[in-house]
Amino acid sequence: MSEIRSLSESDEAWLHDKDPRTWSRAHFSIRCQSDLLLNNNSEYFNKIILEARDKLILTMLEIIRRKVMTRLVFMREVAEKYPGPLCPRIQKKLSEIVSQSNNIWPVYAGNKKYEVDCRFGNKHVVDLFKSSCSCRKWDLSGIPCKHTVSCMQVLAVSLETYVNTCYTVTTKLNIYSYLINPVKGPMQWEHVRDMEPILPPIIRRPTGRPKQTRMKEVDEVRKSGPKLSKTRQQASYTKCGKPGHNTRTFKGIVGANQMASQSSSLQILNQATSMDNTSSQPPLTQQSSNLTTNFRAKLPFKRKSVL
Template structure:
């Protein structure tokens, strides 16, 4: 934060106003066992259900259910081909940590605790029984950090057995929250106009340039010879229309315009 303050003061002030649990891994909750700081998962899911967003509610839910069913079957078939007890990506992360743990030197501190040194000034306390390390990476991701892997290597144990299994209890076993009101469905309110189907973009997201805006374009009706200008004024008679004796009144042409449109 001090380095950011020296380079970009406005970015430092903006981050100070935000809750650090939303942008700093040091303040993340350890319940989810994830250190991801991006929203790629939600963006990928939104792209998958792009076809169903404009459908009626029942049709939309059925399309989403079918897509999720096919995705689960595809992942199940891929999981049947795995070798070992870990997922490929978790195995890859564990192998990287094992390689980096070779530069760490563990020292037994009594009981189940170890003191692990990884270079000058880098020293952490590790407990294999509690599955904890002072670097907090093991708690945050559920994957043994380099300090824990150095101790596991000294004890000649398998690193795969120390990876968090992350079990989840059933819905009926979830603890009720007495300090919260029940979550009710939102009130049905139909806004005026056509329903929007385009995804809402963020303020800093670039705008698409494939379609030009119609703002400022004159709208013409050839049958009535009127020109609608991009303003709040009443339609005016086109100057290119040959005039006879006098200019027709706009109030006289409005009923004809409404009749033509209906």
């Protein structure tokens, strides 16, 4: 906590308000045989049911039942192919711990207790009878730590016998031995007669696009980075590029060329009409044709004739 206080006093105060059994391995319970701070099981389950979350109740349950049914069969078939008594990941982790225990010297103290010297004044107490070590790694995870492995190498015993039974292949086969039986389709289901029919709920579709992912907490890491706040920021209108207005409040014509062309066209039109009014009045058809010819001749750009 003193190291955290040196980095940030606010973080240290925030941790003081939390229960240490939820975030500190020093206060974890040894009953669960796990030292993880993650919720990978919940995250994995939320991912596999992503397809079924927005379906109706029966359809959602049928999709989840089929996914769990195939998952149980797959895990059991994989567990039957394991060569050793332990699961492959636990066996690999145990071999890494054996390589880390080369520079550790245990001293026997009687009653299956050892004093393990790790050099530089660092010592730990190992109790093989209680399956415990003062570093708490063996107590939390159920896998012998490097201090315990050094004691077992002196005794020349098998390391797999001191690993908790939850990591053995036999336990995994027992877990996946209870399979889900297949079910007939909805058309073959028996109809219940002594019960009032349950009507489906009224579907109220909310506004916007339906969400596919769950809402994350404020302090949870996002893949796309933190969302920046737009408070006290002045936005610009995309068409004219100027701040202070939007599509609804904008009063004007977008683009300087269009404004100049329209103003010059209106000016030429006014001059043409005033000149025609002061001159002698020709017939109505000739007057309209002359007005159109004069107006086109004085425009700043040329137009192609339709004919």
